[in-house]
Amino acid sequence: MRHLPVMFSEVMEGLAVKAGGTYLDGTFGRxxxxxxxxAQLGPAGRLLVMDKDPEAIAEAGRLAHDDARVAWRRGSFADLARWPLADPGLDGVLLDLGVSSPQLDVAERGFSFGKDGPLDMRMDPDSGESAAQWLAHASEKDIADVLWTYGEERQSRRIARAIVARRGDAPLLRTAQLAELIASVMPRGDSKIHPATRSFQAIRIFINRELVDLEAGLDAALERLKPGGRLAVISFHSLEDRIVKRFMASHAKAPPANRRMPVELPFTPVLRLLDGAQKAGPAELAANPRARSAVLRVAEKLAAAGGAVAA
Structure with missing residues (x-):
């Protein structure tokens, strides 16, 4: 299956690419x-790309080999401000969050409960613990907390109890094992969503530190953006979008007045919100159903004095 970039036209419009600008894609994917x-950059333009995934970085390397305007770095976008090539400043940053279609489609990566494979879930398979390794030693309370915090799973305690009981007999090593175990202890209902959906999402987010990296990456992007530069972020579930929405709003709008404060603190906006929350259109949803949960938010960095700079 060919990877379809989500909300491609909306992202290009949001970034408002300048021919001579420098742009960073923190989630290169494919x-x-x-x-x-x-395609919109001129000879003086520069494209910096990052990704944790070794297969994605291999593809980025091939692109860089063919085009001297491209530079790549393997790692999390949380560290983008530490990349010297970003030091002169960026005209745009794109973060396409969550797991990519190629990762979901390859059973061996262990992301999907619909395809049996090793219970891994790491975006960077060379770093950190796999899902199987973590589930083998985590306490029942820690597992339940992760399922509730990152998956909003109401049956988190029941599922955690079942995981700990099962691993006492044999380790959970396969995605199908975990999916079947979760389904066996979940109340039967009329939901069309697989019972393991929220739990797999939660474990994946925790294993990859996705929300922690997102908060650090947003701060880093704001730090490196030039005045007039654009930040575009695509989220795929409410936890991600909530962080992005709050971050952009906190830098664009003054906080509500507090009667208990004797003196109201001055507020200088550093971001300008553009177009609000955008969703994929009907044509894209028909061609790429995975875009149904995507939310795009775009903001522009303002000049130090608080006025917008033309893109």
């Missing part, structure tokens, strides 16, 4: 959005 940016 390069759909990155190639769109590259």
């Amino acid at each position: 390069g759909g959005h990155a190639r769109g940016v590259l």
Whole structure:
């Protein structure tokens, strides 16, 4: 299955690519959005790409080999401000969050409960614990907390109890094992969503530190953006979108007045919100059903004095 970049036209419009600008794609994936940016850059333009996934970085390396305007770095976008190539400042940053279609489609990566494979879930398989390793030693309370915090799973305690009981007999090593175990202890209802959906999401987010990295990455992007630069973020579930929405709003709008404060603190906005929350259109949803949960938010960094700079 060919990877389809989500909300491609909306992202390109949001970034408002300048021919001579420098742009950073913090989630290269298979390069759909990155190639769109590259197509709009002139000879003096620069495209920086990052990804944790070794297969994604291999593809980025091939793109860089063919085009000297491209540079790549393996790692999390949380560290983008530490990349010297970003030091001069960026005209745009794109973060396409969550797991990519190629990762979901390859059973061996262990992301999908619909395809049996090793219970891994790491975006960077060379770093940190796999899901199987973590589930083998985590306490029942810690497992329940992760399922509730990152998956909003109401049956988190019941599922955690079942995981701990099962691993006492044999380790959970396969995605199908975990999915079947969760389904066996979940109340039967009329929901069309697989019983393991929220739990798999929660474990994946925890294993990859996705929300922690998102908060650090947003701060880093704001730090490196030039005045007039654009930040575009695609989220795929409410936890991600809530962080993005709050971050952008906190830098764009003054906080509500507090009667208990004797003196109201001055507020200088550093971001301008653009277009609100955008969703994929009907045509894209028909061609790519995975876009149904995507939410795009775009903001522009303002000049130090608080006035907008033309893109």
